[in-house]
Amino acid sequence: MPRKICFLNYKGGVGKTSLIVNTAACLAHKGKRVLLFDFDTQSNASIWLMRLDRWNKLNINGNGSVYSIFEPGQDTIKDIIVRDVVQSKTGEKILPGLDICPTTFNLVDLENEYKGDPQMPHYKVVHDQLVEVEEDYDYVVFDCPPNILNASQCGVFTSSEIYVPSNPDALSLIGFTLLVEKLLLFHKRSASFRTSGMAPPASVRGIIFNSIKANVDIEVPKMRMQLRMNQFRNQRRVSQDAKIFESMIRDATVVRRAVTLGLPVSLVGQAAQEEDSVVKDYARLAAEIDRHAISW
Template identity: 75%
Template sequence: MPRKICFINYKGGVGKTSLIVNTAASLVQKGKRVLLVDLDTQSNASIWLMRLDRWNKLNVTGKGSIYSLFFQSDDKLKDIIVKDVVEDKAGASILPGLDIAPTTFNLVDLESEYDEAESKPHYLTFYEQIKEIENDYDYILFDCPPNILKASQLGVFSANEIYVPANPDALSLIGFTLLVEKLLLFHKRSASFRQSGMGAAAAAKGIIFNSIKANVDIEVPKMRMQLRLNQFRNQKRVHPAAKIFESQIRDATVVRRAVTLGLPVGLVGQVAQEEDSVATDYRRLATEIDRHTDMI
């Protein structure tokens, strides 16, 4: 069974998409098979990895994306997955093992236009489709928007772990606090739909400091986050193994360049070869995540 992980914080602008895209790529470079499920209506991960030319075709029709699972009756998750999504300009795969279930701007309609049956909510339907393909992967990573509305619920209900990207600021601490509260409310409402064998509902298991600018001292924000994490752990509101990751991701202009190129940072020219770069940060984080199992 794969590890199924949501990346989410109630605060936006924490660099969540860059974190999940580059962590996914780093896990693949470690020999893992990874599916990135884009549940953010901004579609940033899908646009990044598919590039605009391929993604635009999905956005025009809505077919072949997460949106179509709920508004096109014949589409299933297994049918919309883009295999080996990272390609060079000639269309050849250059990172085999990284697949994506893409999304489009239309996914926002899930909030207001999808009429679900009370006996089978949208997140249970989605979970059943995840079960059909999960054994093809070592990791399934869900890129969620900064809320626990319908799109995020798809990932939160299906996941068994939640990681919280954060910046070293007070707003990230507030976002983490709100996230824990909203997760508890959602888990309480959805408890009756959890089936035997699903395991416990996903709780926050890790906080990752991301996009850290040069010469910024993060010790005080980190201490405050640790105090809040300790409080929640004592109250059993987060995972018992929840921690702040030792691996931290620095801010770097190459991340913006990687988006333009449609590549993970670890495949961008000279940066990929440097001994100490943001690409190294992502590789270290992938290693730490890979080791952060319930047995630790």
């Protein structure tokens, strides 16, 4: 069974998509098979990895994206997976092991227009369809918007672990606090749809400091986050092995360049060769996540 990880914080603008795309790419570089689910209506991960020309065709067509799996008679998860998504400009697949379930702007309809079967809520649809393909992967990672509305619920219900991308600021601490509260409420509402054999409801297992600007002292924000983590751990509201990751990601212009090129930063020319770069940060984070496996 793969590790299923949801990246989520109630604070937006923490660099969540860049974190998940580049960490997933690093895991794939190490020989892991990774499926990235894009549950964020902004579609940033999908546009990044598919590049705008391929993604535009998907957005115009309407089929073949995440929202299709909720429409009866349309696609299932196994139909919409884009295999080895990262390509060169000539169409050559250059990062084997990283697949994506892409999304388009029509995913916003899941929040209001979607009327599903009350006995088969949207998050259970995702869980049950994923069972058909999950053994092909070592990791399934979910890029979710900064809330626990319908789209995020799909990732949360299906996940076994939650990691919280954060900036070293007070708003990230507030976002983490609100996330833990909302998680507990969702787990109570969805409990009746969990079946025997499923993993326990996902809880927070880690906080990852991201997009840290040069010359910024993070010790005070880190201390405050650790105090809140300790409080939640004592209350059993997060995993008992929850931690602040030692690996932290620096802010770097190459990340923004990578988006334009449609590549993870590890494939952006000189950046991958530099001895001390953000590429190394992502590689260290991926290795730390890989070591932080769950002991059931």
